[in-house]
Amino acid sequence: MRDKIKIYINNKEFEGNLNETILDVAKRNSIHISTLCYHEKIKPHGACRLCLVEIKKQSKSRLVASCAYPIENDLLVFTESPRVDEVKKNLTELYMAIYPYHPEIIKLAKKYNITKTRYHKLNEYCILCGLCVRYCAEVKGLNAIGFVGRGINKKVTFVPDSSYFKHCINCMECSDICPTGVFPSNFGIERIPQVSDS
Numbered sequence: 001m002r003d004k005i006k007i008y009i010n011n012k013e014f015e016g017n018l019n020e021t022i023l024d025v026a027k028r029n030s031i032h033i034s035t036l037c038y039h040e041k042i043k044p045h046g047a048c049r050l051c052l053v054e055i056k057k058q059s060k061s062r063l064v065a066s067c068a069y070p071i072e073n074d075l076l077v078f079t080e081s082p083r084v085d086e087v088k089k090n091l092t093e094l095y096m097a098i099y100p101y102h103p104e105i106i107k108l109a110k111k112y113n114i115t116k117t118r119y120h121k122l123n124e125y126c127i128l129c130g131l132c133v134r135y136c137a138e139v140k141g142l143n144a145i146g147f148v149g150r151g152i153n154k155k156v157t158f159v160p161d162s163s164y165f166k167h168c169i170n171c172m173e174c175s176d177i178c179p180t181g182v183f184p185s186n187f188g189i190e191r192i193p194q195v196s197d198s
């Protein structure tokens, strides 16, 4: 028999299994939490922070990435607290500067009534979530792509000390997994997102 874990999301009781995350339980119970860098086949990395929720334990509270945080008994989780909203408003503005076309970003911008961003707009579209890199390594068992550079120069590219043809099998699955559709357009293959007028 599997151990059951009792948690509370927005003051309602839910049951989860050992090794499940807050996001797993929320998804199974149709509680919406925004995500950008989550993929069910890949170990969560907490990269985009869009899935932040507030947790309370022993009268202490903090924000955690729900996609990576394992559930524990009697954990109190709040998906829409003032603290969560404050950080998510800021993240929404940040992602609006990088990739405003993602459905989650559009939804959050509407929710928080944000029409413009204070951040400098980029034309890169890569949110550096690392999904393509992790997918290539974890699911395909290859290491064809990786991060290079630091800070504002950080980017995804084919692993510099290896040849593209040596590691890449040209499956193009990295392009399907990329939440912004940018990869691998940076390598000359066009996957530029469509801007909707609606």
Ligand code: SF4
Binding pocket: 125, 126, 127, 128, 129, 130, 131, 132, 133, 156, 177, 178, 179, 180, 181, 182, 183
């Ligand atoms: S190319 Fe796409 S999947 Fe890869 S890090 Fe950038 S946004 Fe994420």
Ligand code: FES
Binding pocket: 034, 035, 036, 037, 038, 044, 045, 046, 047, 048, 049, 050, 051, 052, 065, 066, 067, 068
């Ligand atoms: S979806 Fe959890 S950090 Fe990106």
